[in-house]
Amino acid sequence: MKLSLYGEKTAKGSGILSLMQDLDAALGNPVKGNLYFLGGGNPAEIPELTAIFREAMESILDSPPDFSSMIGVYDAPAGNTLFRELIAEYFSNYFKTNITRENIAITSGSQNTFFILFNLFAGMASDGKILKAAFPMLPEYIGYGDTGFSPDLFSGCPGLSETTGETSYRYRPDYPCIESLENLGILALSRPGNPTGGVLPTEDLERLLKIAQKKDIPLLIDNAYGDPFPGILFGDTEPLPWHSHALYSFSLSKLGLPGLRTGILVGNSEVISLIEKFNAVSQLSVNGAGPAIGSYLLKNNLLAKISDDILKPYYSQKSRLAIETLQKHNQDHLFRYHESDGAFFLWVTVHPLSMPTLQAYQILRSRGVITVPGIHYYPGCKLPQEKDKSFRLSFTRDNKTIEKGIAIFAEEIRKTVLERPEP
Numbered sequence: 303m304k305l306s307l308y309g310e311k312t313a314k315g316s317g318i319l320s321l322m323q324d325l326d327a328a329l330g331n332p333v334k335g336n337l338y339f340l341g342g343g344n345p346a347e348i349p350e351l352t353a354i355f356r357e358a359m360e361s362i363l364d365s366p367p368d369f370s371s372m373i374g375v376y377d378a379p380a381g382n383t384l385f386r387e388l389i390a391e392y393f394s395n396y397f398k399t400n401i402t403r404e405n406i407a408i409t410s411g412s413q414n415t416f417f418i419l420f421n422l423f424a425g426m427a428s429d430g431k432i433l434k435a436a437f438p439m440l441p442e443y444i445g446y447g448d449t450g451f452s453p454d455l456f457s458g459c460p461g462l463s464e465t466t467g468e469t470s471y472r473y474r475p476d477y478p479c480i481e482s483l484e485n486l487g488i489l490a491l492s493r494p495g496n497p498t499g500g501v502l503p504t505e506d507l508e509r510l511l512k513i514a515q516k517k518d519i520p521l522l523i524d525n526a527y528g529d530p531f532p533g534i535l536f537g538d539t540e541p542l543p544w545h546s547h548a549l550y551s552f553s554l555s556k557l558g559l560p561g562l563r564t565g566i567l568v569g570n571s572e573v574i575s576l577i578e579k580f581n582a583v584s585q586l587s588v589n590g591a592g593p594a595i596g597s598y599l600l601k602n603n604l605l606a607k608i609s610d611d612i613l614k615p616y617y618s619q620k621s622r623l624a625i626e627t628l629q630k631h632n633q634d635h636l637f638r639y640h641e642s643d644g645a646f647f648l649w650v651t652v653h654p655l656s657m658p659t660l661q662a663y664q665i666l667r668s669r670g671v672i673t674v675p676g677i678h679y680y681p682g683c684k685l686p687q688e689k690d691k692s693f694r695l696s697f698t699r700d701n702k703t704i705e706k707g708i709a710i711f712a713e714e715i716r717k718t719v720l721e722r723p724e725p
Contacts (some may be wrong), residue, residue, distance in 0.1 A: 338707030339699055341360055343496075343526075343646060344560060346620075346698040351558045353614050358598040372594040377587040380578035381408025385593035388600040393568055396530045397544040402553075404475035407577035409565035410588050412464035412526050416490075417449040418580050419522055419549065419567075420522040423488035433487030437481045438510055439473055439675050440680050441649070441692070443496040443524065447681030455681025457483055463620070469632060471651075472500050472641045480513065486650055490522040494535065497694035501528070501623075501643040504540045513539040514547040520573060522549045527645040532557040533609030535644040536618050554592050557608060564592025616698075617646065620704065624648045624697040627705050631712035649676075651692045656718050660691050665718070671710045 313714050349568065362368045380386065386403035394401045398496070424435035445454060461473025472497075489510060493533065494501050507523070527534045529542060542550065554562055567577060580638040581588065599605055610653035621642045628637055628650065640689030642647040650656035655681045659675035666673055677685060695711065697704050 303618060319412055330427070334499060335523065336670045336706075338671045338703050338710060340695040340697070340704070340707045341674045342696060343556070344644070345556055346616065347356065348558065348616055350606065350611060352639040354599075354604060354608065355559065355595065355687070357553055358595045362594050372590040373591070376407075378578075379582035379587055380574065381406070381581075381588055382593035385597045385600075387461070388597055389566060390620070392530075392600055394603070396541065398541075399544045400718045402571075403493045404571040405568055406587050407456075407574045407581070408568045408593060409567060409577065409581070410585065411525065411546065411555060412565045413445050413449075415551050415565040415567050415577075416446055416522075416524075418577060418584075419488060419520075419565075419573075420446070420449050420455065420490075421451050421684060423520060424455050425450065425487070427487075431485050434483070434485050435490060436480075436483050437484050437609055437681060438489055439495070439502070439681075440683050441495075441497055441676065442490075442679060443630050444674065446490065447678070458680070459483070460680070460683060466641055468630070469638050470641050471540070471638055473498060475502075475510070478600055480510075480622050486517055486519050486579070488520050488522060488523065492524040492526065494527050495640075496524070496526065496645060497647060497674070497676070497692075498640040498649040499537055499642040499645045499647055500535075500536065500575050500640055504543070504647050508543060511543065511545045511547055514551045515545075518546055518547075520549045520569070520625045521545075522530060523552060524551045526551070526553050531605045531609055531616070532613050533716050534613050534617050534646070536614070536621060537643060554596060557605075557613075559592065562592035562595065563589065564596065564711050568679070570587060580698055583588065594643055617644075620697040621648075623701060623704055624695065624708065627708045628712070631709055636716060637712065644698050648695045648697060649692060650695055651676075652715055653691060659693060662715060662718055666711060666714055668715055669710050669716070671707050673711065 316446050319393070330428050362372060377383070383403065386406040386408065390401045390403050390406050401561070404562045409418065420435045424433045427433050432452060432454060434457045435455055439461040440458045442458065450456065459476045462476050463471050463473055491502065493507070511521055523542070529535065529539060531552065549567060552566040552568065554564040567574065623637065624650065628639060628648065636652060638653065642648060651703065663673060663675040674694040676694065677690050679694070695708065
């Protein structure tokens with residue numbers, strides 16, 4: 303069968319496809335033998351959290367009207383009206399401004415949100431120009447890169463690396479590069495950064511918002527792991543600023559509900575109206591289970607408890623364990639890592655590495671260690687081979703998996719090194 307250009311592009315596969323296939327193989331259909339899963343973004347199963355979600359579902363099941371509404375009624379294309387009203391009140395309190403349901407759209411998960419926005423604001427314009435979706439500080443989320451209908455949809459600027467410790471560093475924006483980007487339709491970044499786990503300071507966020515306002519384009523801020531929920535952050539952060547050109551993406555997935563595929567977009571009502579129109583023609587309406595459980599959590603003021611009492615302590619401990627384990631196997635300073643401010647993972651860079659990360663990924667996989675090769679995290683930017691030296695390591699699994707997986711990772715990567723860095 304003959305495919306369209308987009309069909310041919312899809313047929314080639316993608317980094318996010320490989321990541322999700324690995325995730326399913328590891329968690330959905332476990333293989334025999336030892337498997338150390340350090341890939342994917344599936345949240346950990348935390349018994350205390352699972353109990354809260356079970357209570358929410360039982361409450362819905364015990365209420366015939368709520369259950370019937372959840373499974374038997376199409377919601378509005380912008381999402382369940384009650385949930386949007388509840389979440390609007392929640393965000394009004396957070397942003398200290400009046401937010402209504404017209405500022406809220408529900409999607410089938412964050413990935414669906416990105417797909418919609420990138421194709422609404424980037425691609426072929428009526429004047430014949432190709433508008434770009436641009437990433438101001440690469441590396442960026444693996445799932446962004448293959449969402450466009452149009453070819454050459456993405457552009458971006460690699461972050462500038464700053465040493466912060468003996469084996470740690472962090473990225474900062476390269477503003478001359480960002481200002482030089484042309485034909486922009488939308489800017490996008492994750493906060494905390496995926497894959498780095500770094501939180502962009504508020505002053506940088508405000509500077510990017512000024513750039514977006516000057517160019518009259520939206521700035522999409524992906525808060526899959528960030529404030530105010532799920533709030534998987536390991537230090538104090540200032541509240542996000544409300545701005546007419548800001549679009550804030552949230553999700554129930556990293557809260558612990560990835561199977562419900564529920565995304566939440568907060569922002570300009572004109573953009574929300576576009577999402578509503580896209581939902582109507584692409585899927586009529588989104589699922590009712592996520593908004594039903596989300597409404598229960600909001601009515602019972604459980605989001606702060608989940609974040610502060612469960613998620614932050616759990617993942618802070620996992621982050622410390624991952625860093626301590628890496629350092630234990632890093633006496634020769636072969637590995638450098640991005641400072642971990644939040645989220646589920648550690649971004650590890652190897653200098654020098656004698657092979658592409660995709661090849662090293664296959665070697666690690668043969669030892670039962672699943673990682674994500676860094677080459678996938680540069681959408682719209684052709685990464686030179688000499689800079690293809692990073693891996694994303696997830697720390698959501700049990701402590702034994704984290705410790706043994708990182709130990710094997712260090713052992714196998716060390717074998718690929720041609721020469722050791724100067725101490």
